[in-house]
Each structure stands twice: as C-alpha cells, then as structure tokens.
Amino acid sequence: MPADETTAMEGIEPTTPIDPPNPATTSSSSDENEDELCSDLSNLLDSTSSLSPAESIPILTSILLEPQNRYGPVATSLKERSIYALARAYCASHQTSQVVSLLTGDTCRTFFSHATKAKCAKVVRAVLDAVCTLSPSELELQSQICENIIAWCVTEKRSFLRQRVEAKLASILFGRNDYKAALRLINKLLGELKKLDDKQLLVETHLIEARIHHGLRGIAKAKAALTASRTAANAIYVAPSLQAEIDMMSGTLHCEEADYDTAHSYFLEAFEQLDQLDGVDRALPCLKYTMLCKILDSLGKALKISAQTLGGKAATNSYTNADLPTVTNMISSRQSVKYAGTDIEAMSAIAQAATKRSLKQFDETKNKYMKELQDDLVIKHHLHILQEQLLESNLIRIIEPYSCVQIAHVAALIQLPLPTVEKKLSQMILDKKFQGILDQGKGQLIVYEDSQTDLAMEKSLQVIENIDQVVTSLFARSRALRTMMV
Numbered sequence: 001m002p003a004d005e006t007t008a009m010e011g012i013e014p015t016t017p018i019d020p021p022n023p024a025t026t027s028s029s030s031d032e033n034e035d036e037l038c039s040d041l042s043n044l045l046d047s048t049s050s051l052s053p054a055e056s057i058p059i060l061t062s063i064l065l066e067p068q069n070r071y072g073p074v075a076t077s078l079k080e081r082s083i084y085a086l087a088r089a090y091c092a093s094h095q096t097s098q099v100v101s102l103l104t105g106d107t108c109r110t111f112f113s114h115a116t117k118a119k120c121a122k123v124v125r126a127v128l129d130a131v132c133t134l135s136p137s138e139l140e141l142q143s144q145i146c147e148n149i150i151a152w153c154v155t156e157k158r159s160f161l162r163q164r165v166e167a168k169l170a171s172i173l174f175g176r177n178d179y180k181a182a183l184r185l186i187n188k189l190l191g192e193l194k195k196l197d198d199k200q201l202l203v204e205t206h207l208i209e210a211r212i213h214h215g216l217r218g219i220a221k222a223k224a225a226l227t228a229s230r231t232a233a234n235a236i237y238v239a240p241s242l243q244a245e246i247d248m249m250s251g252t253l254h255c256e257e258a259d260y261d262t263a264h265s266y267f268l269e270a271f272e273q274l275d276q277l278d279g280v281d282r283a284l285p286c287l288k289y290t291m292l293c294k295i296l297d298s299l300g301k302a303l304k305i306s307a308q309t310l311g312g313k314a315a316t317n318s319y320t321n322a323d324l325p326t327v328t329n330m331i332s333s334r335q336s337v338k339y340a341g342t343d344i345e346a347m348s349a350i351a352q353a354a355t356k357r358s359l360k361q362f363d364e365t366k367n368k369y370m371k372e373l374q375d376d377l378v379i380k381h382h383l384h385i386l387q388e389q390l391l392e393s394n395l396i397r398i399i400e401p402y403s404c405v406q407i408a409h410v411a412a413l414i415q416l417p418l419p420t421v422e423k424k425l426s427q428m429i430l431d432k433k434f435q436g437i438l439d440q441g442k443g444q445l446i447v448y449e450d451s452q453t454d455l456a457m458e459k460s461l462q463v464i465e466n467i468d469q470v471v472t473s474l475f476a477r478s479r480a481l482r483t484m485m486v
Contacts (some may be wrong), residue, residue, distance in 0.1 A: 259298035
C-alpha cells in the first residue's frame with residue numbers, strides 16, 4: 001500500500017454502527033406529539049362540562065368544524081365525544097330541528113368522510129340510542145332522525161347500517177301505533193335479512209314483528225313470529241336483556257290465551273334477568289305484569305268456585321277470598337322497597353278491588369292511576385278482562401240466593417244501567433256460566449239448578465258408530481272373498 005494512502009487511513013476514526021429506530025419509541029413520541037397538537041380541542045371539550053347545554057353547543061360545533069381538519073386517533077376520539085355531547089345538548093335544549101339534521105347535515109359530514117365505516121356505524125347507532133333515551137316520548141323526532149339516516153345510508157351504500165336503523169324505525173312506528181307502516185317495513189326488512197342470514201338482527205326483527213301482530217290482535221301470527229325469533233336465537237348467543245324481551249313477549253301471548261300461570265313464569269324470569277342488570281325502568285313493567293297475572297288467575301279461580309256453588313255443585317276446593325292476592329304475597333319486601341312508586345301502588349289498589357270484588361273501587365282506581373294503568377297496552381287490555389270478571393262475579397253473588405229475581409232489582413243492587421245488566425246476564429247464560437233464562441216479558445231472571453246430564457243419548461250414538469264400523473269391515477272382507485272366488 002502506498003505511504004500516502006496509509007497516512008490518510010490512519011487519520012480516519014472508526015464510526016460506531018447506527019441502531020435502527022425503535023417502533024414503540026417512535027409511536028409513543030408521535031402520540032405525545034398528537035396529544036400536544038390536539039390539546040386545544042381537548043381543552044375546549046373539557047370546558048363544556050361546566051357550561052349549560054345552550055352555551056356548550058357553539059363550542060362543540062367548533063370542535064367538529066375546526067379548520068385544520070385533524071383526524072388522527074386522538075383527534076378522531078375527541079370529535080366522536082363531541083358528537084355525543086352535541087346530541088345530548090340539543091336534546092336538553094329541545095332544539096329538535098338541529099337534532100334531526102345532526103348526523104346527516106354539515107356538522108358531521110367531514111367527520112364521516114374521514115372515519116371508517118365501522119366507526120360511522122358506531123357513532124350513528126350511539127347517537128340514535130342517546131336521543132331515544134333522552135327524549136323517549138318524542139317519537140316523531142326519532143322517526144325523522146331514522147328516516148334521514150336511512151336516506152343517507154342509501155346514498156352512501158351502507159346496507160348493514162341501513163338495516164339496523166330500519167329495524168329501529170319499525171319499533172318507533174310501533175310505539176306511535178302506526179302498525180301498518182311498521183309491518184310493511186318489517187316485511188321488506190325480513191326478506192333482505194333471510195338472504196343474508198343475519199341471526200342477531202333476525203331475532204330482534206322477528207320480535208318486533210310479534211309485537212306488531214299482537215298490537216293488531218293477530219295472536220296466531222304473533223306466536224309464529226315469536227317462534228321464528230326463538231329459532232334464530234337458539235343458533236347464537238343472546239344477550240340477557242334481549243332474552244328478557246323474548247320472555248316478556250312469551251308471557252304476553254300466554255296472557256292472551258288466559259294461561260296466567262305460564263305467563264307469570266315467563267314474566268318472573270324476564271323480571272329476574274332485568275333486575276340483575278339493574279334495569280329498573282325496564283324491569284318495572286315485568287313486575288307489574290307478574291302482579292296482574294296473579295290477580296287474574298286468582299280471581300278466575302274464585303269466579304269458577306262461585307259459579308259451581310250457584311249451579312248447586314259442591315266446591316271442588318277450598319279457594320276463598322282470603323286466597324286472593326295482596327301486595328304482600330305478590331312481591332317480596334325487597335322488591336316493594338326497590339320498585340316503590342305509583343305503579344306498584346296502582347297494581348296494589350287493583351288487587352284490593354279484586355279481593356273485595358268491588359266494581360266501584362275498581363273504577364275509582366282506574367281513574368286515579370290513569371297514566372300507570374292505561375298507557376300500557378297489555379295492562380289496559382287485561383284490565384278490561386278483569387272488569388268483566390268482576391262484573392260477572394258481582395252478578396253471580398247477587399243472584400246466588402234466588403231462583404227467580406227481577407232484573408231491575410239486580411241492576412239497582414249493582415248500580416248499573418238495566419240494558420247493561422240484561423246484556424251481561426244473557427252473555428253469561430250463553431257462555432254457560434250458570435243455567436237460566438231471561439223472561440223479558442216479566443223482566444225476570446229465572447235460575448235453574450245444574451241438573452245431572454243424561455248420558456243415554458251419547459252412549460247410544462257411540463254404540464251406533466261402533467256397529468257401523470263393524471258392518472263396514474265385514475262388507476270389505478266379503479267383497480275381497482268374492483273377488484278371490486271369481
């Protein structure tokens with residue numbers, strides 16, 4: 001090697017190898033940088049916690065429409081929280097028009113264009129649930145929001161989100177008693193879901209369909225829809241809250257068939273699940289339904305005993321008014337404390353009226369607790385049945401000592417119009433609640449004792465039927481023998 005090259009190399013110091021950058025360190029430093037860059041958004045969002053809803057709306061809107069268009073992980077999270085806070089602020093300040101256009105207007109358009117489809121679906125569903133929770137009685141507002149979201153989903157081709165929102169819209173239409181529109185939407189949605197085989201949404205949609213058919217008094221179709229919902233639920237994991245809704249619907253349909261024992265079991269199971277989830281608002285209707293089933297079942301049994309006594313039969317058991325339900329034997333002391341309120345008071349008053357078989361007290365309770373007893377479709381329908389049972393029970397109690405009594409006297413004792421009493425007595429005779437006739441010429445009710453049924457005619461018809469079967473069999477055999485001989 002030449003001397004000058006050796007001298008040059010001796011003057012060069014050896015360099016240390018450069019280590020590759022650590023990804024964890026790089027990502028943490030970038031997160032810290034983004035936190036610093038988004039600190040102004042975070043401070044603005046935190047400042048709204050101490051402001052009124054109306055004062056926080058401009059600040060939250062400025063976060064979503066900030067000119068820098070920052071959409072990193074931290075910025076996206078802050079803007080997502082701002083959307084939720086803005087929806088709550090609009091609901092609290094009753095700005096319905098702004099709530100309707102929040103998701104589909106200019107405020108959230110930039111956010112949705114930068115966020116992923118999964119994030120968009122999460123935000124839309126969360127805002128919709130928040131609006132439904134904060135404004136449960138504003139069904140028109142909820143339906144308008146759903147319709148706007150559906151139109152946006154069609155434009156953006158978000159099929160799965162559209163189907164979810166359509167299912168929500170169907171339940172809102174059901175709440176508005178617009179059963180025909182809800183049923184049309186459900187039928188269209190079910191056709192799409194069966195092709196996709198989305199079990200989770202099928203369970204929820206069939207359950208809504210069952211409620212709609214029940215509201216239309218189509219019990220057979222409601223049972224078929226509930227069976228379809230249970231079938232789909234057997235193939236997947238069902239959340240306890242959704243399972244409680246299925247059990248509640250099963251109890252409702254059993255109530256319609258007057259199977260109050262089975263209905264009580266379903267309602268009790270649904271109540272226990274919701275009670276464990278601390279869903280007081282959702283568990284309270286189940287508790288009211290269990291109390292209603294006990295009242296109806298107990299009064300029905302007592303009414304049958306009275307009818308047997310009126311017909312001259314001995315009672316088949318020792319069921320008395322003392323066995324009718326009271327608030328102490330319908331719910332436990334813990335439940336009565338946890339769910340104390342006007343709803344439980346209303347059902348307790350109904351139980352007391354049923355125990356006393358007092359129509360006057362029953363009507364007074366209905367008028368006093370109008371909201372608690374008349375707003376619920378199930379309770380309203382079955383309270384009408386209970387009122388009819390109480391009327392029958394009072395009529396049977398009045399006519400029990402008589403073999404012939406003036407109808408006007410019965411109407412005066414029960415304090416009801418004469419035509420109403422005549423109509424009810426004729427209906428009870430046709431339903432074979434007791435044996436008797438109405439002599440309208442004399443204005444009398446004639447009551448007969450239940451005579452022993454003569455079985456001679458039934459036995460004779462059975463003998464003739466058996467002989468006919470024997471002769472038919474012998475004729476067939478003789479024809480077969482003649483065929484063989486020929």
